[in-house]
Amino acid sequence: xxxxxxxxxxxxxxxxxxxxxxxxxxxxxxxxxxxxxxxxxxxxxxxxxxxxxxxxxxxxxxxxxxxxxxxxxxxxxxxxxxxxxxxxxxxxxxxxxxxxxxxxxxxxxxxxxxxxxxxxxxxxxxxxxxxxxxxxxxxxxxxxxxxxxxxxxxxxxxxxxxxxxxxxxxxxxxxxxxxxxxxxxxxxxxxxxxxxxxxxxxxxxxxxxxxxx
Numbered sequence: 001x002x003x004x005x006x007x008x009x010x011x012x013x014x015x016x017x018x019x020x021x022x023x024x025x026x027x028x029x030x031x032x033x034x035x036x037x038x039x040x041x042x043x044x045x046x047x048x049x050x051x052x053x054x055x056x057x058x059x060x061x062x063x064x065x066x067x068x069x070x071x072x073x074x075x076x077x078x079x080x081x082x083x084x085x086x087x088x089x090x091x092x093x094x095x096x097x098x099x100x101x102x103x104x105x106x107x108x109x110x111x112x113x114x115x116x117x118x119x120x121x122x123x124x125x126x127x128x129x130x131x132x133x134x135x136x137x138x139x140x141x142x143x144x145x146x147x148x149x150x151x152x153x154x155x156x157x158x159x160x161x162x163x164x165x166x167x168x169x170x171x172x173x174x175x176x177x178x179x180x181x182x183x184x185x186x187x188x189x190x191x192x193x194x195x196x197x198x199x200x201x202x203x204x205x206x207x208x209x210x211x212x213x
Contacts, residue, residue: 159186163182
């Protein structure tokens, strides 16, 4: 483990190096997400700016432990940011129902602009989540958190699905009995999130042969 916190420059170097390595990954799904960043120079530049803002906040902490906590919190926010497109694909939400979900999340913003905005958020969030996971290993082998986040994700997606179903019911003027449960489900997730962020880091330290390996 490092004795001092890493600078935003080092955090970005590790992230960009990891994104380049992912493009050679055997996983077609992962490659597809990351490759989309490189479709146009402006797309990659936009992600760099988005990710740099995240890394500046992490680098503001002075110790590796504080940076790990911030990376954990950042990972949660990224999971939340990518949830919409994951839900739409998994639940196969289309047509008026899809528009109802976007309207609930984006208000008066036009449907086309909302879709483009969410697609950018999805690409950026997925790519940055790959990087925060790598950085957690780079600073220390934070395996316990990675496992806990993997368990948290489907629970959050279940909650998000309930919220989207409520939005669809509202758009139709239908009753949605589970609406009363949404605040309670959200509170439970926030409690779980705080517990996971506060988990002690017990995993063994890893030896690194170089800054990007």
